[in-house]
Amino acid sequence: MAEKPTDEEILAGLAEIVEEVAGVEADEVTAEKSFVDDLDIDSLSMVEIAVQAEDRFEVKIPDAELANLKTVGDAVTYVSKNA
Amino acid sequence: MTALRIATGVPGTRILGIGSAQPENVVTNDDLSKIMDTNDEWIRERVGIVERRFAGEKDTVVSMAVEAGSKAIAAAGLTPADLDTVIVANCTTIAPIPNAAAQVADLIGIKAAGGFDLNAACAGFCYALGVASDLVRSGSSKRALVIGSEKLSDIVDPTDRSTAIIFADAAGAAVVGPSDEPGIGPVAWGTAGDLVDMIGMTEERNIYQEGQSVFRWATTKIAPIAMQALDLAGLKPSDIDVLIPHQANLRIVEAIAKKLRKEGAREDMVVADDIVTSGNTSSASVPMAMDHMRAAGRIHSGDVALLIGFGAGLSYAGQVVVCP
Ligand SMILES: CC(C)(COP(=O)(O)OP(=O)(O)OC[C@H]1O[C@@H](n2cnc3c(N)ncnc32)[C@H](O)[C@@H]1OP(=O)(O)O)[C@@H](O)C(=O)NCCC(=O)NCCS
Numbered sequence: 581m582a583e584k585p586t587d588e589e590i591l592a593g594l595a596e597i598v599e600e601v602a603g604v605e606a607d608e609v610t611a612e613k614s615f616v617d618d619l620d621i622d623s624l625s626m627v628e629i630a631v632q633a634e635d636r637f638e639v640k641i642p643d644a645e646l647a648n649l650k651t652v653g654d655a656v657t658y659v660s661k662n663a
Numbered sequence: 664m665t666a667l668r669i670a671t672g673v674p675g676t677r678i679l680g681i682g683s684a685q686p687e688n689v690v691t692n693d694d695l696s697k698i699m700d701t702n703d704e705w706i707r708e709r710v711g712i713v714e715r716r717f718a719g720e721k722d723t724v725v726s727m728a729v730e731a732g733s734k735a736i737a738a739a740g741l742t743p744a745d746l747d748t749v750i751v752a753n754c755t756t757i758a759p760i761p762n763a764a765a766q767v768a769d770l771i772g773i774k775a776a777g778g779f780d781l782n783a784a785c786a787g788f789c790y791a792l793g794v795a796s797d798l799v800r801s802g803s804s805k806r807a808l809v810i811g812s813e814k815l816s817d818i819v820d821p822t823d824r825s826t827a828i829i830f831a832d833a834a835g836a837a838v839v840g841p842s843d844e845p846g847i848g849p850v851a852w853g854t855a856g857d858l859v860d861m862i863g864m865t866e867e868r869n870i871y872q873e874g875q876s877v878f879r880w881a882t883t884k885i886a887p888i889a890m891q892a893l894d895l896a897g898l899k900p901s902d903i904d905v906l907i908p909h910q911a912n913l914r915i916v917e918a919i920a921k922k923l924r925k926e927g928a929r930e931d932m933v934v935a936d937d938i939v940t941s942g943n944t945s946s947a948s949v950p951m952a953m954d955h956m957r958a959a960g961r962i963h964s965g966d967v968a969l970l971i972g973f974g975a976g977l978s979y980a981g982q983v984v985v986c987p
Binding site for chain 1: 883
């Protein structure tokens with residue numbers, strides 16, 4: 581990606597990825613939602629989401645970092661800081 | 664100096680027969696939840712296993728290999744005298760000497776067999792199949808017995824829920840022989856040495872793994888190796904009738920199948936799911952899955968199967984074969 585994506589773009593991109601990996605409707609994927617408790621996404625699906633997010637936003641999301649990304653908003657912030 | 668003579672090779676090789684062996688003792692997820700903090704639902708969702716089998720006192724890497732190997736020889740319509748080579752892929756024998764292959768050759772009755780063990784962990788069978796195919800093709804061996812046999816219950820802490828729910832015991836075997844039409848494609852193999860610590864053994868000789876990192880590697884790096892194996896055989900994803908990845912975790916198997924379908928593999932491609940009732944049996948999983956699918960009528964003689972093994976090392980190997 582040539583220009584740094586806005587938070588809205590990151591959120592929209594993550595929502596598409598979550599829909600493709602976990603079958604959760606993209607509309608459901610909003611910043612305050614918890615991946616595990618609200619979206620029912622488990623740790624292995626999180627790995628798949630991270631892999632796709634890495635490709636899409638040109639960031640590195642190490643496995644050790646995944647546990648810290650509790651909400652969709654956490655992931656947006658992480659990508660925004662590191663992209 | 665006179666030039667040395669070399670063996671006369673054959674145009675191609677194929678699998679002539681397959682067989683497998685499992686211990687009798689079936690262990691369900693509910694059985695495991697009595698000895699550790701786990702449950703049926705979690706195991707089914709996270710790894711796809713419903714039940715697996717653990718070896719009893721009498722079952723060893725050698726005894727299971729002998730049973731699977733004998734069945735493969737019979738399925739090929741051959742007798743032990745028709746073979747001259749035995750390779751036993753395994754990573755779980757406790758004593759490295761005598762090697763399993765020499766014992767298996769002796770117990771099956773393959774006289775003066777060239778015999779050796781091969782350790783490439785869960786990729787072991789596909790490595791050994793590649794080696795055996797090249798031995799036969801070059802004329803070094805007339806027919807070879809290739810076995811993956813593992814007693815993982817010997818190297819798993821039975822109370823460690825990160826491994827005890829996954830690994831199990833079994834053997835699978837194939838007889839490789841000459842063929843005018845090639846029935847075993849070139850092997851695509853390698854190691855990812857930078858990930859060497861992802862799966863290993865503790866000082867107490869128990870297996871450990873970095874589950875999520877292994878999952879990430881397997882779901883991203885194995886499909887491209889499978890594509891490489893296809894390419895080496897001159898085939899396209901749409902040519903695959905049967906996909907038999909190492910039965911590590913059903914979600915890894917499904918992720919590999921999904922990636923290959925994106926590359927053009929057919930929706931009706933049959934995908935091995937033997938892990939559901941057999942667990943992860945390391946080097947035994949690929950040939951056993953093939954044998955179980957054949958017995959269940961899910962694959963047929965002449966089907967094009969893509970095999971791909973991966974595991975500790977991290978090591979991987981895959982090839983295309985024509986089902987016997
Ligand atoms: C091993 C594996 C199943 C573990 O799954 P995971 O999701 O990574 O497990 P984690 O350790 O991160 O635990 C996730 C959650 O499940 C729980 N959990 C872990 N193991 C559990 C078990 N056996 N039973 C029930 N719950 C379990 C944890 O407590 C944790 O819960 P929490 O988030 O509320 O704390 C998974 O990583 C895997 O299969 N990886 C691939 C390994 C593989 O295929 N190896 C063979 C290669 S040959």
